[in-house]
Amino acid sequence: xxxxxxxxxxxxxxxxxxxxxxxxxxxxxxxxxxxxxxxxxxxxxxxxxxxxxxxxxxxxxxxxxxxxxxxxxxxxxxxxxxxxxxxxxxxxxxxxxxxxxxxxxxxxxxxx
Amino acid sequence: xxxxxxxxxxxxxxxxxxxxxxxxxxxxxxxxxxxxxxxxxxxxxxxxxxxxxxxxxxxxxxxxxxxxxxxxxxxxxxxxxxxxxxxxxxxxxxxxxxxxxxxxxxxxxxxxx
Numbered sequence: 001x002x003x004x005x006x007x008x009x010x011x012x013x014x015x016x017x018x019x020x021x022x023x024x025x026x027x028x029x030x031x032x033x034x035x036x037x038x039x040x041x042x043x044x045x046x047x048x049x050x051x052x053x054x055x056x057x058x059x060x061x062x063x064x065x066x067x068x069x070x071x072x073x074x075x076x077x078x079x080x081x082x083x084x085x086x087x088x089x090x091x092x093x094x095x096x097x098x099x100x101x102x103x104x105x106x107x108x109x110x111x112x
Numbered sequence: 113x114x115x116x117x118x119x120x121x122x123x124x125x126x127x128x129x130x131x132x133x134x135x136x137x138x139x140x141x142x143x144x145x146x147x148x149x150x151x152x153x154x155x156x157x158x159x160x161x162x163x164x165x166x167x168x169x170x171x172x173x174x175x176x177x178x179x180x181x182x183x184x185x186x187x188x189x190x191x192x193x194x195x196x197x198x199x200x201x202x203x204x205x206x207x208x209x210x211x212x213x214x215x216x217x218x219x220x221x222x223x224x225x
Contacts, residue, residue: 034213036216041221042218042219043116043118043203043216043217043218043219044155044203044205044216045216046213046214046215046216049213090154090155096168097210097211098143098145098160098167098168098207098210098211098214099145099157099160099168099171100145100147100155100157100205100214101157102147102154102155102156103154104153104154105154
């Protein structure tokens with residue numbers, strides 16, 4: 001089965017600093033990887049996905065993610081974090097054609 | 113284009129009662145997925161449905177849980193005789209095809225007293 005791991009429960013950064021949220025994956029075959037963000041008491045919002053092609057994927061709200069096959073990683077990045085980026089971030093892999101398997105989530109806190 | 117709609121947003125039930133959670137997919141989406149988020153955990157797949165068909169219910173508890181997606185109307189996740197362990201956030205997602213990106217609704221937060 002496909003799986004992802006988010007090694008950090010929490011990430012704290014100062015506003016304006018770069019933000020990185022880590023994700024590693026374990027798959028057989030080609031990985032289909034996703035990032036979602038969950039704001040308090042709200043649903044998940046899709047940020048970006050990697051299916052094939054360029055290793056650097058650009059998504060919503062200024063986020064991007066880098067697919068690294070040799071390190072089996074798909075880290076989410078933002079060059080300059082905002083306080084409003086404070087939320088819970090989930091990495092996910094598509095397991096079978098439709099089923100998403102999520103990581104445990106990383107809570108991001110951006111301090112002013 | 114309205115997003116995925118779920119209602120109610122919050123549901124409180126006493127042990128032994130029934131909970132019915134509704135999900136209306138995005139317009140043009142005929143594939144619906146239910147996920148459960150237990151406290152301090154990530155989301156876990158429960159069931160995948162197309163109109164009038166259950167495609168994969170491998171993540172559903174064997175007893176008390178059922179799901180449907182009728183020809184007309186929303187998808188329903190039904191939990192009979194709820195127990196405290198059913199307290200969780202239940203999210204619905206939809207997509208136009210099974211290989212497309214899944215878009216999530218706001219969730220229903222079920223509390224069992």
